[in-house]
Amino acid sequence: MPELMAIALFVCLCLALMLGYPVAFTLGGISLLFAGAGVMLGLFDPSFFGALPSRLFGTMNNQTLLAVPLFVFMGVMLEKSRVAEKLLESMSQLFGGLRGGLAFSVLLVGALLAASTGIVGATVVTLGLLALPTMLRRGYDPALATGTLAATGTLGQIIPPSIILVLLGDVLSNAYQQAQLRMGIFSPETVTVGDLFIGSLLPGLLLVGLYLLYLIAVALWQPEKMPALPVEERGQVSIIGLLGSLFPPLLLIAAVLGSILAGIATPTEAAAVGAIGAMLLALANGQLSIARLREVSRATTEISAMVFMILIGASIFSLVFRGFGGEEMIHNLFQQLPGGAFTATLLVMLVIFLLGFILDFIEITFVVVPIVGPVLLMMGIDPIWLGVMIALNLQTSFLTPPFGFALFYLRGVTHPDVPTSAIYRGVLPFIAIQILMLVIVALWPGLVTWLPGVL
Structure with missing residues (x-):
């Protein structure tokens, strides 16, 4: 009977989130309602809430999670500082003479933005506003253009410093400690955000390479979809x-990721370096002012x-779920x-993929991963x-029609003349590449674990 309450709690939570209720308050509110009903029915021990104050204090005092506002500040500041605009202009001049040159430029700039901001929505919207009108005006196939932009924008999920990797690092660290305690192992070893940053480097770069190979193949076999820029619009390529x-941006990436890889700074300290670096870039571009700083600080x-409100609600949910x-x-x-582990992992990945249609990555990280993480570990x-x-x-889920979040972001900045069906068709090849990447990482886990072991 208590297990049925746990299932009902999870189902009701998903339904409430699908109806659009605020995530943080829905997590805590529904969990408290179920806990109250469980106490009245004699199915829930209220002493479970004795651990809640210490858990909330530990969350607010968590040095790792301090990296979240700092990385968000860095990403929002870079979004406002015209770094992407200048990069895209320079890359377009460099590759404009090639078939598919604009698409190559978008991919490379998107990868650099992903390694600078780590915010998917900001990258998709920025690239959509800057590059999509030019690509369509120059005769690019609408499906290919929108698919490239949407897929490139989601690279911020896997290329560090990604916000989701910061959150996953904290959640998996707790799950790892729980798994060790349940198995009677007392070890100081844990999972850090730096480990995930390092582990995601090779898969992230390989994914960019697969995207690029696909675009090159289209440029070779379907050149009419990716025409080169006219000579008069290419401009003079200036090395300076x-x-x-x-x-x-490369210096900023080197400062943030390089300090983590070299062991000089923790991810939180590197995030502070990135925030200051983003302000200096904005200053160099003449985009730093009191009004801009106020705007960025408010968004952050x-x-x-x-x-953090979602994290508090998720802490209440996990306690009640465990209590049942x-x-x-x-x-x-x-x-x-x-x-065994193979089937369990496959089932979890399928559930997370489906939940990615209706829940944001923050909700999945704080609600689903703490439940399944300790068991899988x-x-x-x-x-x-x-x-x-x-x-x-x-990242794959965010691209998949009809509910992918990246598709919604891009639809919001795409001209009405481009049908939604074109966006859906455009992302299908990139979804296939994503699935291929998942299979590659599943078959060769050393792609993820080798570099953290070396460093």
Whole structure:
């Protein structure tokens, strides 16, 4: 009977979120209602809430999560500083003479933005506003143009410093400690955000390479879909101008990721370096002012407050779910599945993929991963590999019609003359590439675990 309450809690939560109720308050409110009903029915022990104050204090005092507002600040500041505009202009001049040159430029600029901002929505909207009108005006196939932009924008999910990797690092660290305690292992080892950053580097770069190979193939076999720029619009390629556009964001990426890879700084400290670097870039571009700083700070506060309120609601949900025996039920279910860890992981990935249609990555990270994470880790799954697989999976889900979040972002900045069906058709090849990438990482987990082991 308590297990039925746990199932009903999860189902009611998903239904409420699908109806559009505020996530943070829905998580906490529905959980408290179910807990109250459970106490009256004698199915829930209220002493479980004794652990809530310490958990909330630990969340607010978590040094790792301090990286979230800092990375958000960095991303929003870069979005406002015209870095993307200058990069895209320089890359277009460099590749404009090639068939597909604009698409190549969008992909490379998007990858650099992903490694600078880590915010998917900002990257998709920025690239959509800057590049899509030019691509359509120059005769690019609408499906190919929109598909390239949407897929490129989601690279911020897997290329560090990604916000989702920061959140997954904290959640998987807690799951790893829980799994060790349940198995009677007392070890100081844990999973860090830096581990996930390092582990996602090779898959992220390989994914960019696969995208590029697809675009090159289209340019070779269907050149009419990706015409070269007319000679009069290519402009003069200036090495100084190109380096001037490339050097600042590359320097920022090197400062943030390089300090983490070299062990000089923690992800939180590197995020602070990135925030200061983004302000310096905005200053160099003449985009830093009191009004701009106020605008960026307000956006950062809103996003960060949302994240932490969801985390508080998720803490209440996980306590109530555990109080009803939900975690034990899932553990027993996974143990009884034929195929062991492989089947359990496949089932979790399928559920996360489907939930990615209706829930944001923050909600999935805070609600689903704490439930299934400890169980999978107890079955011998590597936590770094699991985190990267979840990030890749959510990236695929964000691209998949009809509910992909990246498609909604792009639709909002796309001209009405471009039908939604064209956007859906355009992302299908990139979804196939994403699925191929998931299979590659599943078959060769060393792509994820090798570099963290070396460093």
